[in-house]
Each structure stands twice: as structure tokens, then as C-alpha cells.
Amino acid sequence: MEKKFMLGNEAIARGAVEAGVKVVAGYPGTPATEIVDHCAQFPGVYAEWSANEKHAFEVAAGASLTNRRSMAVMKHNGTNAAADFLMHINFTGVRAGMVLISADDPGGLSSQCEEDTRILINSYAHLPVFDPSSVQEAYAMTKAAFALSEQTELVFALRPVMRINHAGGMVEYEATVPGDRSPEFVTDRKRFVMSAVVEKESGGELRPKMRHRWLNGKQAELKAVMEQSPFNWIEPGEGDTGFIGCGIGYAFLKEAEQIHGAKLPILKLSTLPLPEQKVLSFVKGLKKVVVFEEIEPVVENLIKKMCFENKIVLEVLGRGNYLPQEGELTANLVLNAIRSALADKPYEAAPQGKYIPARTRTQCSGCSHRGLLIALKDVVRKNGGIVTGDIGCHDAGTFEPMNLQSTIFCMGSSIPMAYGIKAAGFAKPVYALIGDSTFFHNGLTGLASAIYNAADITVIIAYNSTTAMTGFQPHPGSSSNLNSRINPMDPGAVCEAMGAKVFRCNPYSVEETIAVITEATAAKGVKVVIAEALCYLKFGRDGQISYxxxxxxxxxxxxxxxxxxxxxxxxxxxxxxxxxxxxxxxxxxxxxxxxxxxxxxxxx
Amino acid sequence: MKFDLVIAGVGGQGNIVASQAIAQCAMDAGFTVVNTETKGAAQRGGSVLSHVRLADREIYSPVVPHGQADVLLGFEPLEALRYINILSKGGKYIINMAPVPTILANMGIDTYPSEQEILSEVAARGLTGYRINATQAAKELGNVLLTNVIMLGAFTAIADILPAEAILHKLLSMVDPKFHEADIRAFRRGREMIAAQL
Missing domain, CATH: 3.30.70.20 (Alpha-Beta Plaits)
Incomplete structure (x- = not known):
């Protein structure tokens, strides 16, 4: 065993590589981004930035079907984007071990929303989830997940939260990589063709129903695996109130226990499905349990169901009925809950703090987006137009003092929302502002929809040649991928081929940009303005600047x-x-x- | 034994380098170390908080709970105030009193609190520590980017958990040798600024 200080994301990458992962695909998204970067550094591992998370998931699945271990990496929003594929691969299962990393961001510290992807992956798709409580465990779980995936033929998911991805700790690791196996694709249409086909052997039932039955049948096997899992355990303690820590909730619970100063009965749970026998043996003799989990009451509700089915009378408290229902857990919150629960009192939320002047995010000094934002602001101030926004550094144009874009939802929403506003009859000009990486992620189909439906909008693509917000990952419009130099796909040429009228400007020249946007506004149909200038922060280091x-x-x-x-x-x-x-x-x-x-x- | 440190500052002030020097030095000394940073938008002038936790036993939470930090290094007064509740009753702060204005304060939407307001907020919590003008001292030494090294030196004057020389050597091992001379001077300057107040 070797020992090294590493970040959670490096530990996950190491666990995957030591399990023999050979194909890793992802799309950048805080807090998961660095996992792909770390995987790319290991020889013999093919790693890529896919155009979006659904495609990353599909790339990984192709590799698994070809008998090589694979991993798809994304943040929670990405798992939403990949949900369609998720709801098919759960029915087919996989061949070589395959792991999905779905990083959640409780509190939405670096996200547009907060959500619990355990619901999507386990409650909805019925696939198993590991929820790590430490950096060491993130390493161990990732590694174990590959073998279990192969054993059960199901995708295994790891759901780390930001406090795991971006925490650093000492990790003991084996530093060995298993021998490679040769790629082999065996066609098995009964499994891997998901279609409403009549299954003769099943009395003429349709395949979707048969594969659903297969997935449901797998649940007992998964429960048996989790019953034996080293990632769930019981710690004895005093009193008839028990505490259940799930994932990072366990870390905060142990921290709070130390401050509290007495040994508490603790059940550590880090797997879905739950180890039912372990849970039942823990709650025996207890009057009350408090469940600490990020973000939704998933385990809490499963335990309530388990108690109901086993005719156990137990008070089950958690995020559904006792703790705050939104936001991140903290050791202080858990400590407060321990004291309240032991005193049989309601949880008392800490009083709202006094506002301390915020440091809002803005564009960097020298950023090309600022020129584009001020130019567009000048245009809409005069013509009363509306700007729909998208994800990326330019989204800070919605804050003071720019106050430009009127909407921000999810990747690629700006374009369909813009022509939806027109479809509703809004008479003034409507602009969709989107970045280049986001355009290739989920903007292309929105643009196709707009052009196909003869919309009248102006789409502005901020083309800075990188995915800047997540730390400068390349994308299809960049001059490299993760492995080699490539010819960048020019978004302007793409839009032109799709039938849009394309205009170009350098956003550092504000007057020129105003003139170009004004000209585009006056034209009919779907117009695209390519505001092209390199990201100052990324390319300025090498002396490449667009002004x-x-x-x-x-x-x-x-x-x-x-x-x-x-x-x-x-x-x-x-x-x-x-x-x-x-x-x-x-x-x-x-x-x-x-x-x-x-x-x-x-x-x- | 446990020791919890938090460093509060603004993106670009170099608090991550300072926290890494301490974390790596602690690992060399055989401590269990856990750290994390809340940065996200740090490159773009946001608030950055680094947590460094050392102990001779297992550490669970990567985040220092409120009321538990032994030392708070405030690289900027408003950021020190923002996170002051993390400091324990017996803990000490060192605050660089040079403000970095916020965009909203520049615009007149928010009011950046006066030095007096910040100090009375801190004093109202019964907390004690040291105030220095590290930014000014760094400018006197010829480079405002030395602020974090001055703060690191100041830290070693109040915390004996790790030898000052070991932290300095760790820092030097992380930076280009052409900056070593300036860094050594800044580190010593930080120690002296606290020693003068002891």
C-alpha cells in the first residue's frame, strides 16, 4: 500500500484506473471536472470530453459492450441530460464493469440548482448507488464498483458531493493496475436492442416489459451485495435515540459526535439499495432515529417503508420532517439536531445571519464577454428587446451592474426559450446569448428547431474557444481535444450550413459589435452573431489575445x-x-x- | 490533539498557496491532514475560504465547524468578518486590514463597513487577535503579491504547531527560485509584525 495526499477527484480517478478502466468520458461540470483530467494522465486510458453528458454516457456504454471497463463522469445537471440513456441502460445492463460518476452540489454552491441524483439513479432507474463519506472511501468505492458492476451486469453509480470531490485527504492505495483484456463485441440483440419487439419465449410479451422484469429481478441480488458491503456499518452507543449518517452526512455526524462528547448509537449507510437486515438490527430497541443525508429524504423514506413493512414502531426523523429541507448539511447543523433530538425538542434552525456585503461573480478584467455584454445592452436599451441567457461565464451578465439577460435555466435553453417568447407574440427583438461549449452541448438542436420553425430571433454565440467556467476544457470549437490537435469546428460555419444568416464581430470592438448586432436584428429569420475572441484568462498566459x-x-x-x-x-x-x-x-x-x-x- | 486553521480572502490573494504550504508541512510532520476550499468563482474576484485541519487522529469533516477554528487568517477584513464565527472562543485571528472593495459597494448598492464597524463586530463576539497591514508591508517590499507570504510568516509567530522554518522551506519548495529572496524577506517581515505586538 502507498499513501498520498490527494483531492477527492484524484482519488476517484485512481480507484477507476486501479480497477482497470480503459475508457472514460465526461463533460466538464463543477465539482466533477478534474476526474476526467486525472484519468487522462494515466497511460493506457482513453479519456475524452464529449460534447455533452448523454454522449459521454453512451461512449462509456459502447466501451462496456466491447468488454472493456468504462466510466462516465458528470455533475448532477449532466445526469439529467443523460437521463434518457440511463432509462435504457438500466434495462439492458452492461458487459464489462461500468461506473457512472454523478456529482451532486448540495446548496448549489457552483450550480444553477440543487438536486439529489440518487433519486434519478436509484429511486427511478433502480440502479445501485454508492455515497462516499470521505476521500479514502471515494477511492475504495469507485474501485469496488467496477467488479460489482460486472458481477451484477448493472451500471454502478458513485454519487460524491462537492465536499468529497474538492476535499483533500490522505489516501492509502494499492498502486497496481490489472492486466488488460482484449476488446470483443458480441452482438446480443435480445439485450442490447431496446425496442417494442414481441418475445416469443415469453409468451408474446413485449421486450420493454421483459427487460423491466429482468431489472426488477436484479434487486434481490443487489440487496444481498449491499448486506455484505464494507461501506455500511453499526457503531454501538448509549441511549435509545439512534443516528444514521449517509455519505458525507456520516462525516458531519462523527464530527458533531466529537463536539457533543458522548458515544452515540450510529449507523453508517453509504449504499442504495439499503442493507435491510443491518438497518433492522440497528433500530432494534431504539425509539427514534435521525437520518442525516444530502439532499432529499431518500434513505429516511426507505427506512420508514421498511419499518412499516416489518411492523416496527419507530420515530424516523430527517430531512423530510425535522431538519432543513434545502441546502447543505454542516457539522453544526448535525450537532444542533443531535441536541434537539436527545431533548425531544423540535429542530431549531440557527437564526438568519446578518448580511455581509457579497462578492458577486463578474467577468475577469480583460474578458471579451464584457465587451459583448455592454454592446448587447446598448442595443436592447434602445430597442426594448429581451435577452435569454445560458450557462457559462457570460451568465454573470445577469447580475449587477450589467442586468442584461432575463433568464438562465439549463444548458442550451436560451435558443428555444427565445423563439418561444416570439411565438407568444412578443413584438420586440429577442436575443439568445450562449457560449460556444454550451452551443455544441445542447444548443445545436435548439437552433435546428428554431430554423425549422421559421423563428425570428438573433442568437449570439460567445466564441472564446474554451469551456472557461469549469477551468478551460477544450470543446468541439477548440483546436484540440483531450488527446490531440484537431481542426476546430467553427460554430459560424455550422450555423450557416443549418440555414441561419451568420454575422461576425470581435467583441473587444464595442462599436463594431453594436453595429453587427443591429444589422442582424434588422434581418429576418434566425440570425446568428459569432462574437469571436479568445478567453483572456486561458490564452492570455501564452500571449494569445484578441485585442x-x-x-x-x-x-x-x-x-x-x-x-x-x-x-x-x-x-x-x-x-x-x-x-x-x-x-x-x-x-x-x-x-x-x-x-x-x-x-x-x-x-x- | 487537533488544530484547525481557516484562511479567508479574495480570489487572487494567494490563500490557497498559503494553505497548501501548511498542509504539506503538516503531512511531513506526520499529522493526519484534511483540507478543502470553497472557491468556484474565485478567479473572478469571489470570496475564498481555505480549511486546513491537522490532528494525530482521524478527521471526519473536511470543513472546519463553526466555533472550532484555532486560528483564522483574514487576508482581507470583510472576508475575515464573513467567516469570524468559525473561530473558537479561545482562538486567535490575524487580519490584514487592507480592504478590497466589492463591486456592489463600488456601485453604492452595498456599503463596505468601516474598519471600526468590522472591529466592533469582532470584539462583540469576545474574540481576540492581531491586526496588521500586510498589503502595505508587501508594497513596501516591492510587490503586493507578497501579502500571502507576510500573512504566512505572521501565522508562524502565533502558532507553534509546526516549526516556522519548516513552513518557510515548504513554501519555497513550491515557488520559482527567483522569488525566494523576496519570499524570505516577506515571511520574516510577517513574523516581526506580530512579534512587535506580543
Whole structure:
């Protein structure tokens, strides 16, 4: 055994590689992104960024059917995008061991929503889920999941939360990689062709029903596996109130127990399905249990069902009826709940804290999005148009001081929502603002739908050649994939081929961008403006920037302190000191976009 | 034995480097170490909190619970205030008193609290510690980017959990040798700034 300090995502990658994973596919998404990057560093492992999570899942499935272990990596939103495939591969099962990493983000610290993908994967698709409580366990579970997947022929899922993905800890690991096996594809249409086919041997029943029966039949096997699992255990303690820690909930429970200072009866549960006998043996003699889990009352409800079926009278408290129903667990929350439960009192939420001035996210100094946002804002201020937004760094254009996009939902929503607004009869122009990576992820089909239905909208693609928000992963519009240099797919050429009228501009030139968007607005049909400029933060390091840097200064004589530059623009390099705009030289990257903002000409 | 440290700052101030130097040094010394960072939007001027937990036994939560930190290093006063409740009653803070204004405060939507307001909020909780102007000292040493090294040096003046020299060596091993001389001076300067207040 070797020992090394590693982040949760590195530990998951290592576990997969030590289990013999050969094909890894994902789409970037906090907090799961680094898993794919780490896998790519191991020799003999094919890793890729797919265009979206559904395709990543499908790539991994193709590899599994070809007898090689595979893994699909995504965050919770991605699992939603892949849900259609999930609801088929559960019925077919897999050949070589296959693992799905579905990282949840309780509290939505880096997400547009918070959700519990255990529901999608286990309650809905009836596939097994491991919920790690530590970095060490994330490693061990990932590794174990491959063998179990192969044994049961089912996809195994790991549901780490952000506090596991992004936590660092000491990991003991084996540092061995099993021998490779040769790729082999054996056609088995009865399993891998999911269609409403009549099954003669089953008395003429249809295949979907037969495969559903197969999946339901697998549940007993899974329960037996979980009953023996080393990831669930009982810790004896004092009193007739028991505490159940699931995944990271167990970590917070143990932390709270130490502060509380007395040994509590604890059941640690990290698997779905639950180990029923273990749960029943734990609750024997207890009057009450409190379940700590992220995010929804999944285990809590299963235990209630188990008690009902076994005629056990037990008070089961948790996120459904006792603890806060939203947001992240903390050790303090758990401690508070332990004290309340032991005193037979309702859980008392901590009082709302006093507001401390927030640091809102914004575009970096020198970011090309800021030029695009201010240009588009100028256009819609004059014509009363609406901008639908999408996911990516440009989404900060919805915050103060830009206040530009009126909607943000999920990947690719901007385009169909924009023409939905027109379909409802909105007379003024509507713009969909989307990034390049998001466009290739789930924007293409929305655009096809818009063009097919003869919509009249202007789509603006912020083409900065990288997936910037998650840490600069390449995408189909970049000049490389994870393995080699490629010819980038130009989104403009793609849109043109689809039948859109395509316009181009450099967003660092604000006047030019305004003119181009205005021209596009006046044209009929689906127009696409490609606002092309490299991501400053990624490419600026190598001296590749899409503007001519200039030394921007404020002429204190001409500045009347109106602060329009701060109130409407929000570049982090500009502040107002003693009633005059000041550009902090160390923070300014010389993009010069702010020159446009000052109508007095004080910024030069 | 356990020791919990949190470092609060603004993206770009270098608190992750500082926390990694301490974490790696603690591992060399044989402690169990767990850490995490809340960063997400850090590159874009957001609030960043680093947690470093050391113990001679198992550590469960990667996040330091409220009321448990032995030391809070505030690289920026508003960020120190934001996370001050993590400090334990007997813990100590070191706050760099140079403010980094927020966008909303610049716009007049929020008001950045005065130094007096921040200090009285902290004092109202019965917490004690040290205030230094590390940003100013870093500028005097010729580079504002030395602020985190000054804060790291200051930390070693109040916490004897790890030898100061070991932390300095660990830090130097993580940075380009051409910065070593400046880093050593900044580290010593941080120690002196606290020593002057002891």
C-alpha cells in the first residue's frame, strides 16, 4: 500500500484506473471536472470530453459492450441530460464493469440548482448507488464498483458531493493496475436492442416489459451485495435515540459526535439499495432515529417503508420532517439536531445571519464577454428587446451592474426559450446569448428547431474557444481535444450550413459589435452573431489575445465622477476614489473596452 | 490533539498557496491532514475560504465547524468578518486590514463597513487577535503579491504547531527560485509584525 495526499477527484480517478478502466468520458461540470483530467494522465486510458453528458454516457456504454471497463463522469445537471440513456441502460445492463460518476452540489454552491441524483439513479432507474463519506472511501468505492458492476451486469453509480470531490485527504492505495483484456463485441440483440419487439419465449410479451422484469429481478441480488458491503456499518452507543449518517452526512455526524462528547448509537449507510437486515438490527430497541443525508429524504423514506413493512414502531426523523429541507448539511447543523433530538425538542434552525456585503461573480478584467455584454445592452436599451441567457461565464451578465439577460435555466435553453417568447407574440427583438461549449452541448438542436420553425430571433454565440467556467476544457470549437490537435469546428460555419444568416464581430470592438448586432436584428429569420475572441484568462498566459493592448488611463480633468463606468459596467479594475474614476494599474489588462463606456471621453 | 486553521480572502490573494504550504508541512510532520476550499468563482474576484485541519487522529469533516477554528487568517477584513464565527472562543485571528472593495459597494448598492464597524463586530463576539497591514508591508517590499507570504510568516509567530522554518522551506519548495529572496524577506517581515505586538 502507498499513501498520498490527494483531492477527492484524484482519488476517484485512481480507484477507476486501479480497477482497470480503459475508457472514460465526461463533460466538464463543477465539482466533477478534474476526474476526467486525472484519468487522462494515466497511460493506457482513453479519456475524452464529449460534447455533452448523454454522449459521454453512451461512449462509456459502447466501451462496456466491447468488454472493456468504462466510466462516465458528470455533475448532477449532466445526469439529467443523460437521463434518457440511463432509462435504457438500466434495462439492458452492461458487459464489462461500468461506473457512472454523478456529482451532486448540495446548496448549489457552483450550480444553477440543487438536486439529489440518487433519486434519478436509484429511486427511478433502480440502479445501485454508492455515497462516499470521505476521500479514502471515494477511492475504495469507485474501485469496488467496477467488479460489482460486472458481477451484477448493472451500471454502478458513485454519487460524491462537492465536499468529497474538492476535499483533500490522505489516501492509502494499492498502486497496481490489472492486466488488460482484449476488446470483443458480441452482438446480443435480445439485450442490447431496446425496442417494442414481441418475445416469443415469453409468451408474446413485449421486450420493454421483459427487460423491466429482468431489472426488477436484479434487486434481490443487489440487496444481498449491499448486506455484505464494507461501506455500511453499526457503531454501538448509549441511549435509545439512534443516528444514521449517509455519505458525507456520516462525516458531519462523527464530527458533531466529537463536539457533543458522548458515544452515540450510529449507523453508517453509504449504499442504495439499503442493507435491510443491518438497518433492522440497528433500530432494534431504539425509539427514534435521525437520518442525516444530502439532499432529499431518500434513505429516511426507505427506512420508514421498511419499518412499516416489518411492523416496527419507530420515530424516523430527517430531512423530510425535522431538519432543513434545502441546502447543505454542516457539522453544526448535525450537532444542533443531535441536541434537539436527545431533548425531544423540535429542530431549531440557527437564526438568519446578518448580511455581509457579497462578492458577486463578474467577468475577469480583460474578458471579451464584457465587451459583448455592454454592446448587447446598448442595443436592447434602445430597442426594448429581451435577452435569454445560458450557462457559462457570460451568465454573470445577469447580475449587477450589467442586468442584461432575463433568464438562465439549463444548458442550451436560451435558443428555444427565445423563439418561444416570439411565438407568444412578443413584438420586440429577442436575443439568445450562449457560449460556444454550451452551443455544441445542447444548443445545436435548439437552433435546428428554431430554423425549422421559421423563428425570428438573433442568437449570439460567445466564441472564446474554451469551456472557461469549469477551468478551460477544450470543446468541439477548440483546436484540440483531450488527446490531440484537431481542426476546430467553427460554430459560424455550422450555423450557416443549418440555414441561419451568420454575422461576425470581435467583441473587444464595442462599436463594431453594436453595429453587427443591429444589422442582424434588422434581418429576418434566425440570425446568428459569432462574437469571436479568445478567453483572456486561458490564452492570455501564452500571449494569445484578441485585442491590441493599450494603457488605459482616466483623465482626472475630464472625469466628473458620474461613475457610469462603475454603475453600468463593473470591470473589477475600475473604482471611484475621491469622486473620480481610478483604473488600478495592477488589475487592468488593457483591453480598452471601458473607453466606450465613458461618454465624456475621460477614459483614454 | 487537533488544530484547525481557516484562511479567508479574495480570489487572487494567494490563500490557497498559503494553505497548501501548511498542509504539506503538516503531512511531513506526520499529522493526519484534511483540507478543502470553497472557491468556484474565485478567479473572478469571489470570496475564498481555505480549511486546513491537522490532528494525530482521524478527521471526519473536511470543513472546519463553526466555533472550532484555532486560528483564522483574514487576508482581507470583510472576508475575515464573513467567516469570524468559525473561530473558537479561545482562538486567535490575524487580519490584514487592507480592504478590497466589492463591486456592489463600488456601485453604492452595498456599503463596505468601516474598519471600526468590522472591529466592533469582532470584539462583540469576545474574540481576540492581531491586526496588521500586510498589503502595505508587501508594497513596501516591492510587490503586493507578497501579502500571502507576510500573512504566512505572521501565522508562524502565533502558532507553534509546526516549526516556522519548516513552513518557510515548504513554501519555497513550491515557488520559482527567483522569488525566494523576496519570499524570505516577506515571511520574516510577517513574523516581526506580530512579534512587535506580543
Amino acid at each position: 491590441v493592448p493599450k494603457q488605459v488611463k482616466v483623465d482626472a480633468e475630464s472625469c466628473n465622477g458620474c461613475s457610469v463606468c462603475v454603475r453600468t459596467f463593473g470591470c473589477p479594475a475600475i473604482t471611484i476614489i475621491n469622486n473620480k474614476a481610478v483604473i488600478e494599474e495592477s488589475a487592468c489588462n488593457g483591453c480598452g473596452v471601458c473607453v466606450f463606456v465613458c461618454k465624456r471621453g475621460a477614459i483614454k
